[in-house]
Amino acid sequence: MADEKELRYEPAAIEEKWLERWAADPKLYAAEPATCGKPKYYVLEMLPYPSGQLHMGHVRNYAIGDALARQMWMRGYNVLHPMGWDAFGLPAENAALKNNTPPREWTLKNIAAMKRQFTRLGMAFDWANEVTTCLPEYYRWNQWFFLRMFEKGLVYRKKSKVNWCPQCATVLANEQVVDGCCWRHDDTRVEQRDLEQWFLRITHYAEELLDGLEKLDGWPEKVRTMQRNWIGRSEGTEVDFFLEESHQGPRDQETKGRRDQETQGRRDQGTKGPRDQGTEGPRIRVFTTRVDTIFGATSVQLAPEHPLVREFAAANPELKAQVEAMIAQQKAAKEAGDIGAIEKHGVATGHFALNPYNGERVPIWVANYILMDYGTGAIMSVPAHDERDFEFATKYGIEIRQVIKPLQNEDAAKLPFCSEEGVLVNSGTYDGLTCAEAQNQLQKAAARKGFGEAKVIYRLKDWGVSRQRYWGTPIPMMHCERCGLVAVPDAQLPVLLPDQIEITQQGGSPLGRVPEFVNTACPQCGGAARRETDTMDTFVDSSWYFYRYTDARNGEAPFDSAKARYWFPIDQYIGGVEHAILHLIYSRFWTKVMRDLGLVENDEPARRLFTQGMVLKDGAKMSKSKGNVVSPDEMIARYGADAARMYALFAAPPDRDLDWQEDGVAGVSRFLGRVYRLVVKYAPVARMAAGSATISAGNPVEVQLRRKLHQTIAKITQDFEGRWHFNTCVAAIMELVNELQGADGRLAAGEVAAPVVRELLQSLVLLLAPFAPLLAAELWEQLGGEGAVLHAPWPQSDPALAKEDEIEIPVQINGKLVSVVRVAAGSDAKTIEAAALADAKVQARTAGKNMAKVIVVPGRTVNLVVK
RNA sequence: GCGGAAGUGGUGAAAUGGCAAACACACCAGCCUUAGGAGCUGGCGCCUGAAAAGGCUUGCGGGUUCAAGUCCCGCCUUCCGCACCA
Secondary structure, eight states, X not given: OOOGGXXXXXXXXXXXXXXXXXXXXXTTTOOOOGGGOSOEEEEEEOOOOOOSSOOHHHHHHHHHHHHHHHHHHHTTOEXXXXXXXXXXXXXXXXXXXXXXXXXXXXXXXXXXHHHHHHHHTTOOOOGGGOEETTSHHHHHHHHHHHHHHHHTTOEEEEEEEEEEETTTTEEEOGGGEETTEESSOXXXXXXXXXXXXXXXXXXXXXXXXXXXXXXXXXXXXXXXXXXXXXXXXXXXXXXXXXXXSOOOOOOOHHHHHHHHHHHHHTSOTTSSOGXXXXXXXXXXXXXXXXXXXXXXXXXXXXXXXXXXXXXXXXXXXXXXXXXXXXXXXXXHHHHHTOTXXXXXXXXXXXXXXXXXXXXXXXXXXXXXXXXXXXXXXXXXXXXGXXXXXXXXXXXXTOOOXXXXXXXXXXXXXXXXXXXXXXXXXXXXXXXXXXXXXXXXXXXXXXXXXXXXXXXXXXXXXXXXXXXXXXXXXXXXXXXXXXXXXEEOOGGGOOOOOOSOOOOOSXXXXXXXXXXXXXXXXXXXXXXXXXXXXXXXXXXXXXXXXXXXXXXXXXXXXXSOHHHHHHHOSBSEEEEEGGGTTHHHHHHXXXXXXXXXXXXXXXXXXXXXXXXXXXXXXXXXXXXXXXXXXXXXXXXXHHHOHHHHHHHXXXXXXXXSOEEOOHHHHHHHHHHHHHHHHHHHHHHHHHHXXXXXXXXXXXXXXXXXXXXXXXXXXXXXXXXXXXXXXXXXXXXXXXXXXXXXXXXXXXXXXXXXXXXXXXXXXXXXXXXXXXXXXXXXXXXXXXXXXXXXXXXXXXXXXXXXXXXXXXXXXXXXXXXXXXXXXXXXXXXXXXXXXXXXXXXHHHHHHHTTOOEEEEEEEXXXXXXXXXX
């Protein structure tokens, strides 16, 4: 036996030794071809942005995935566990500005640095299929997909209001705007500008993206809910209100509007149908989910940007000024991020519209709470049955007419009444119908008479992919003076991003300032053409990178469909919840497009999704400005990679936020030291048993130690399959080690047979391997284990050995714990009851009392109900 | 406002409706020593008590149950997402 005093756990020495060996064996983590005969398992962690430094969030994310990948290898799966770099994006340009380093150089340098960190952490990645999104061999396929989508009509160009960050000098997606500020610059307000933009028609798949969520039961409910809300499906009706032709000049709008309602409102309903007036004339289309309340519509409200408003304003300078003020105020509020807090207000236009169902004349207003980019940008206002309309009508004295009577509490008919639990009143021939019936009939009537239809609308918008930036995938289109918009032919791909470029802080696209890039020949007519200078949103890169991992060196296609068919869907995807909506919805969209192109067969990219919690320090997100950043390099230098990784798994369940405490890392490192000394101390005994030595029945120490071992195996194996509470897995390993250490004297005295020692120590090391792979590799070798620990079979729990033969049963009297009795495991209720009643403490407390009831839960508890 | 998650010792946390606080961190006491950021042993929820012992305890208030941290109802707090979505 080695002298324990001389044994010191030196993580640096052990880890470096094994990292060197692994580096010499690049095939170690390589995925095997489909023909290998093993079941496949694709485990994927979200790829990092190459900022130059891994942070603790990465360490945690990749420690989780690495543990899973390693365990699956040990369980005999063909594992694909790749890694890559989300390498396009703004920081590279910002760095270029700051340090005068070209983005490409800066990015590649960062990648090299982070790859070293990954390697130093002992991550089991298959680098043979590394993907770097900023290289032409990757981004050419972004362009290729863009062209395929263009052919399928999924790409279009539209002038639209965009969020503009003056700091980035670029367009932001809605989702990149946080509280009215840029997501990267939370002190910079986003402005609204009008630009020609490229869009991907993700809304084409809105329904499928929504329905597909039902089947994604391996995804967290939270993520599914967020996506559901993001898609925002809404069933309703579009209805045309007819525009009354008599245009009138400006006047006292408020009082006039009010008087009109009073006289009009009492008019017999339905006498003046849509056929009588204005069927052919101009209309205002509104969207409503409550067409059943249409007889209560006492005004029509338009968004300030509505085209009709512009028309009205053209002839009415006063209105024009008011609307412009409204738009300016809205814009200011949006930029300040307190839209929503803004008070509802509006202006009557002096024009009137006719309710298509009864011809009732209602005033047309412009209101600041109507959104141009949702629905039709116009609503019918029903103050009696909508809270916002109620607030507005109250403020301006617009009539509030109840047309739905509640089914319950009819007396307490407090307005606004917004529930659909009611029947129609004041609604002509529709009186008495339930809301649902009325909606149905009113829709049919509208369709029949040609002034409306049932309609489903979505909150989800098409994906604006244009960016006026340099460091991104060039959009493969050109503008020919003669032919117009022309797609770059496949044969000319990739459209290369020029290397020589001056990065400045000026607005507009940097590519526009590179004549060699911009000036080109039209592939159709050969004449002069200008290349599109927008580049693609980096979410494009991350929407399909995981397919490329299956075939990353393919020069003929984005990937080989046969390979994708084998590996997809991803069995387990792991990443931060901050990507719950954007990245994950775009990825799902891309998968569906690829399926429709015939490239893949799966409908969804990932079967299971896991979102890990954040890593905090002192209860706050780590950030440079707070000065609370913990560097992985420092942790590795002090405690070793194994300790840093294992702490990340031990400190909290993986789905919860984790507060990084260095003392905790030190504790894990001390624990690994105990394991190291224990295993090394008895390794010679274990090695003695090598070969065919069998384990005999065993003495009590052996039985007890093996029991603990097999219980631990069972617990950890189960956790990998279900809950993923790796914190309790590590705790279980600690308990096992504590038990072994407690038996140190017996082990030293040779009371435990060598084959048992071998079983105990080898199994311990195997259980440790997913969490502390470097130490496990060393100890596996010391124990004389065969081959790489990575491919050693995962230990099997023998239930017969794990079983306790005596258990403790708590005894309660009236639900209060009184005593504990020991019985043989598996005892029946009668035996347990007898043991409980025989207990001295129990007898003392029940003496002379009436036993009303005895509840025995075998293996669990006894509860005596005593009066 | 709407939706979701969470609230347990000094700290991170554990607990298929069945002994609350496993496993650690910190702290306290002791041992060892070629003095280390080492190792080993023991203690450690709160209150009363010298002790023995007893009582209390999972954000608050109710409820279901023989039995509730766990299930149900209401409330409070924190965090996250959405937010004038017609």
